Amino acid sequence: MARKKKTDWSKDVFKVLKKADVQQIAYVPDAGHTSLIKMAIADNVIKPVSLTSEQEGVAVLSGAWLGGEAGALLMQSSGVGNVINMLGMANECRFPLLMLVTMRGEWGEFNPWQVPMGQATEGVLEASGVIVHRVDEPSEIAETVEAAAKLAFEGGRMVAVLIGQRVVGFKDWTK
Amino acid sequence: MVSKKSKTWHWSQDVHQLFKKIGIKQVAYVPDGGLAKLLERCQADKSMRSVVLTTEEEGVAQMAGAWLGGQRGVLLTQSGGVGNCINMLSMMQECRIPLLSLVSMRGEWGETFPWQVPMGQSTIPALEAAKVIVHHVDQAEKVPETVQAAAKLAFDANRAVAVVISQRISGSGSKG
């Protein structure tokens, strides 16, 4: 049941990204983004960019915008902790930036090392000048991403959609 | 030692002496103008190992390793570098590993490079979000005592602490 929900919202989010004319999707893989990444790779138009570290994604998408293309950055909340300096460039130059962040360390988290960054994500993004939209209901994700994309590409801002850990589910170690 | 009243006094000489006194053995850094004099003293000091990093988060990890091995270290960075460390700092938080860092500010006072301003302005909030205790100092004569207090908090009370040294002191980036 939970898996069906996950794929559904990914499909809807992908449609939204296509409609917003996103042509580059940069990512460090996260379980929550698996479907979205697969769809990006399979798509004929979208260029998927696999990063070694999330800050590369901020730079790539800034370059994409310079070249006339809209993009999205997919990452886990811990990755947000790697982008803060690079965000200074997007901030300074008023580059649009759309980030989809799957949350850890906040709902049923099993790994204590995820908790500090999970708890710090929202605050640190806002301190960096990023507008944050939180979403915890699968049915609301697509419309939130649509709104965020508008704010980013037409409003010219850095926007992050935080997809709650409640949505993605937590790993079951008892298998 | 040169007295504070002397024209040639620089806070780096007192801080370097303090480092020796408290047994700092590893100095990790990405070079910065504001910390250059301190760095030169540490690099010249054979009792310390100075490690040049390709990016600041390496230094956070290195400080963890040093502590595991029984040595004290210090991380020297510019404010921009703080933005590279936020995820790695969660390891210090989770494991309660001491961290002493000196952060030289840009984008804060008389800055002439606009691109430095966003990260300069978010340095302290970002550190605090990462649960690093911040001591901001904007008078040169107060730097040594602040570093001393920070070192106690770090190594005796097992915390992550950043001494944020104002651009007002270093004057970096405010010419041209």
Add this chain to the structure above:
Amino acid sequence: MAARRKITLDRRKVVANILKDRGDLLLVTGLGAPTWDAASVEDNPNNFYLWGGMGGAVLTGLGLALAQPQRRVLVLTGDGEMLMGVGGLATVAVQKPSNLAIGILDNQRYGETGMQETHTEHGVDLAAMASGAGFQTTSTVYNAAELKTAIPMLYNTPGPVFVDVKVTAEDQPMILPPRDGPTLKHRFRENLLGSI
């Protein structure tokens, strides 16, 4: 670009082999599978397991190696984790720590997030990157014979040493070591230094 050869080594067997005669080796493991692999051999107080701080394993090893020059330090980590901190190879190479060795368990996958391909699946050669950074001793291992040659290098060759061991991407049983950060830190230091 790295030549494509068949990958057949089982990661658990590789790690069991590497740690078989570990003596008083100090071990730092990168997050995810390398941590489970080490735990599958034994939970040893000379192990510091990273459950986070992706990209930080090698530099944690460096700090430890510099602090304990008389002890051999091994970092065992994955290709994805190494890539996230790949600049660290330059940092380490410049410091020339003779007691530090790095072993990569390279399954060419991000194991904790759905087995997505990493850059090594697409030809990125980590041993070549280490060599380019200045490591004098590097090796890429594909089979048991090559592993047999490489293991003594991890323990005895003056460092820094870099060995990239290609392993299959097969699922392995989850074996979890302690995860509590302060506990791991305390027991490592107590065991090593006699104090926390």
